[in-house]
Amino acid sequence: MTKNIIVKLGLILSSSLLFGCSQQTDIDPAEKISFNQHIRPILNKSCTGCHGGVGKQANVSFIYREEALARGHSGRLTIVPGDPDASELIARVEAKDPNIRMPYKGAPLPEHEIKLLRKWIEQGAEWEEHWAFNPPVKHPVPTVNNTAVINNEIDAFLQNKLESQNLSLTSLATKESLLRRVSFDLIGLPPTPTEIDAFLADSSADAFEKQVDRLLASPRYGERWAAMWMDLARYADSHGYTRDEERDTWPYKQWVIEAFNANKPYDQFVIEQLAGDLLANRTLDDVIATGFHRQTPTNSEGGTDDEEFRMVAVMDRNATTWSVLNAMTMNCVQCHAHPYDPIEHEAYYTSLSFFNTSKDADYRDYKPLYKLAKNEEQKQPAFLIQEEMTQIREYEAQQAFLLNQQTAQSNTPWQQLNIESAVGDEYRGLDEFVKFMQETNAKRKAEGKSILQYYENWIEVGLKQLKVLEQQGLRQFKVKDGEYFDAGKYETRVYYHLATQAFKQPQSINSLKLIALPQNPEQARHTPEKRFQIEDVKIYLLSANGERRQLAVKTYLANTTEVMHTQLSELSTLPTNDGFSTGKGVGWYAHHLYQPRWSVAVLQTPLELQAGDKLEFELAQTQQGIRADSLQARLHRVRIEATNYKGWSDYAMSDERQQNVRRYGELSQKIEGIDGYEMPVMLEQDVWDARGIAKFNRGNMIAKVGPLLAPNTPKIFPEFAGEKNRLGFAKWFFQPEQPLTARVAVNRLWHRLFGIGIVETLEDFGSAGALPKHPELLDWLAIKFQQELKWDMKAMLKFMVMSHAYQQDATVKPELFELDPHNQLYARGPRQRLSAEMIRDQALTASGLIYHQIGGEPVMPPQPEGIWGHPGKVIKEWTDATDEQRYRRAIYTFIKRAFMYPSFLTFDMETREFSHERRIPTNTPLQALVTLNDPVYHEAAQALGNQMQQAANEQAGIEFGFKQVLSRQPTQQELQSLTAALAEIDNELMASRNTELQRHADKWAAMGSILLNLDEALVR
Secondary structure (H helix, E strand, O other), X not given: OOHHHHHHHHHHHHHHOOOHHHHOOOOOOOOOOOHHHHHHHHHHHHOOOOEOOOOEHHHOOXXXXXXXXXXXXXXXXXXXXXXXXXXXXXXXXXXOOOOOOOOOOOOOOOHHHHHHHHHHHHOOOOOOOOHHHOOOOOOOOOOOOOHHHOOOHXXXXXXXXXXXXXXXXXXXXXXXHHHHHHHHHHHOOOOOHHHHHHHHHOOOOOHHHHHHHHHHHOOHHHHHHHHHHHHHOOOOOEOOOOOOOEOOOHHHHHHHHHHHHOOOOHHHHHHHHHXXXXXXOOOHHHHHHXXXXXXXXXXXXXXXXXXXXXXXXXXXXXXHHHHHHXXXXXXXXXXXXXXXXXXXXXXXXXXXXXXXXEOOOOOOOOOOEEEEEOOHHHHHHHHHHHHHHHHHHHHHHHHHHHHHHHHHOOOOOOEEOOEEXXXXXXXXXXXXXXXXXXXXXXXXXXXXXXXXXXXXXXHHHHHHHHHHHHHHOOEEOOEEOOEEEXXXXXXXXXXXXXXXXXXXXXXXXXXXXXXEOOOOHHHHOOOOEOXXXXXXXXXXXXXXXOXXXXXXXXXEEEOOHHHHHHHHXXXXXXXXXXXXOHHHHOOEEEOOEOOOEEEEEEEEEEEEEOOOOEEEEEEEEOOOOOOOOOOOOOOOEEEEEEEOOHHHHHHHHOHHHHHHHHHHHHHHHHHHOOOEEEEEOOOEOOHHHOOOOOEEHHHOOOOEEOOOOOOOOOOOXXXXXXXXXXXXXXXXXXXXXXXXXXXXXXXXXXXXXXXXXXXXXXXXXXOOOOOOOOHHHXXXXXXXXXXXXOOOHHHHHHHHHOOHHHHEOOOOOHHHHHHOOOOOOOOOXXXXXXXXXXXXXXXXXXXXXXXXXXXXXXXXXXXXXXXXXXXXXXXXXXXXOOOHHHHOOHHHEOOOOOOOOHHHHHOOOOOOOOOOOOXXXXXXXXXXXXXXXXXXXXXXXXXXXXXXXXXXXXXHHHHHHHHHHHOOOXXXXXXXXXXXXXXXXXXXXXXXXXXXHHHHHHHHHHHHHHHHOOHHHHEO
């Protein structure tokens, strides 16, 4: 390579760096200064930290053109197009006084950057939108001189740039190297000797293409690419945080593997993950796919604020969606406008509102859950059972909602029954709980079981409190404007007694509505109040003559599906139909109270009230199933209303209602009888009962400001015109004018094949990220992927690997490496270190141990002792698999966030709390210690050694093992070195006391370990 070529190549590389313009010293007077290429990097590096989205110090900002041309607090125009001397920007960066010069209290700008700013303003200060926010343009494919290296359009774009510098794509890699490379890239495994030999023997023109087609059709393909997607999905088999309990989320991972194998189009692949539950006629697979956004960590630790961690999960879903699909750092907008890109603070929350209405709420039991039957034949029937149950819940809640609307429009609308008195029997509530604990421990003791010590502790505390309550008597609660309204603290297990005022005149009613209201309704819409839970209701008529009679209730109808499972299950199992125990099916509670929650008691017969009559409501807040140390409920505000609207009685008595309740009970019993896995899935709240979202002031969840915000997307993107839910949002990413979805997707695939993306910062296509090194090629690929290939991932991968650029020899020439160490010009073939999963899978494959089975429960293969956390009820002990499961591919290894599989961490796998777009390769001594000493690699070396020693002689054995691991035959020099090493090992083992048979096995195991630890074995 001539010196002249090296200099030219160096200029290309320096100008392509994000801030590389500062490396030059002279500016060509005729050069047109580009805002995106030359100016924006300077502003982002040195200015927008103070004058951008985070803050607009001195009323100066460089995010929007109109702001950059405006006047700052100095009174001068910041930028005057055509006149740098009149521009305050130039005056400040050229100032000598450190109190005036910008950047403030920072190093002065390099002279070259100041010259660029001056020249840009002289030329008119033309502003450009960041390249990523403009739709891709299908540039014409360039013509090149050296057509011999052109397999497809990819090569033409790359070769054109190389020829401008008198460079060229290089020659093809050897067939062995090429097959190894493409095998790892497409299926994550090395080729077998048989596959290598077949490829070498095939001299046809399409020999490589046949290998590519074979690999793309392999069931191993889905496992390789699913491993990549698991990083994006922040997949783990545990919930995270302190308890980090296990969860059955692996069906989602299996869905991803099968989706890749089926070559599901990328748009469908994503939409089903974001909103499969909202698809019409959804399937079991659609529901499983929503596990993508149930991978968020969930904190079930006692004493935490459920709403806080629910919102953390919602924010994570928002950030992950934007990062994975558009490589936008949307999480930067949580506290303020984006510091570098034109995304306003409010836009973060309009985007967040797409995810704010999911049913999950950091519940202790992690619901909503769908049961996946363990028996293959029961999977679809179990799904259909649950779908029918879901339909019944939604139908019944909707019926109550519609009846409530009809009542308001009828001749007998709801009338408030003013509450006259409210008392609480705290003694009775606590006494029942203490007796329950005493009886439980007594039963356990009689059965020979150990008593629950924490029950004993609470019994002791409870008995002391009962003495206090006995002296205190009934608690008198406050009444305000005819409502029970008491925001104070009181015993959490209590029986409320609410009595209405006497009726002044006779009237007839058939239904009574119990309404729990937020204390601050306006604020609760975006900042919900704490939970309440009523387990039983009894209603009494207090006649004017002093008689007290319990009223029979036909049924209860609640206004939300959140309570429907409990309500319908209770109503379906009532022992009698006398109407006096119906209150157990009241279904009146809320995990968090953000809108009024009500339940309507439909009386068995209309009630004819006389003047002087009163009604009394006994509400049991016993908190069944709630531990004494868990988050507890209090009812703070209640309103009671009555109506005689006939629609309530008609529906309550109808065959349809009775059939739905009865059917729900039958389905509940059926699904309980099916053994299965409880999968976390996404489900949407009722439209009429959904949460609201308001802007967080400076990102503070407890300081919300402004009105409730409707779902929407940032203004820099195409207008959002779809249905305002997750499904509409998911589809929006794939509309034709969306500028980033296709670009980000093809860049991700390119990165996995070539080792570096066309945009190096896969996770950030914003103005703070790297510029694309080949922007025309990126746009061309994006349009091809979206329009021509219709989001076909296998077709795009094939197109890329069939390029000459991909098939090049990866030999690194010293002079080229010095100028292009990351191979961003692609003048040589890609050479990458194997991923953590590939390193393990290669060892199992080469040793013959690997066991192939798609999907299923995660497995626990051997790992070094002392790594796993303390055993116990919450953190399960790691138990090494003892059968063939221990040899399954790495993607099936159990992932626990608190204690990641050690060899994966050592080889750069992320810990999965957050979505990760790329792993940054490291090189540490720990990696060698893993492949030399980890139980998996030690066992693989033994198995490989056992195969090698079966060969006819030592040379044949070494050649066999070498080909198994490195996918080629050793050179003569390599063979000599390995033969000498084997002899040296043999000599060292002679001193051991082992039998000759054992020494022989140890010798070959050592040779297997050497082969598995060669540098070439760890790369592709």
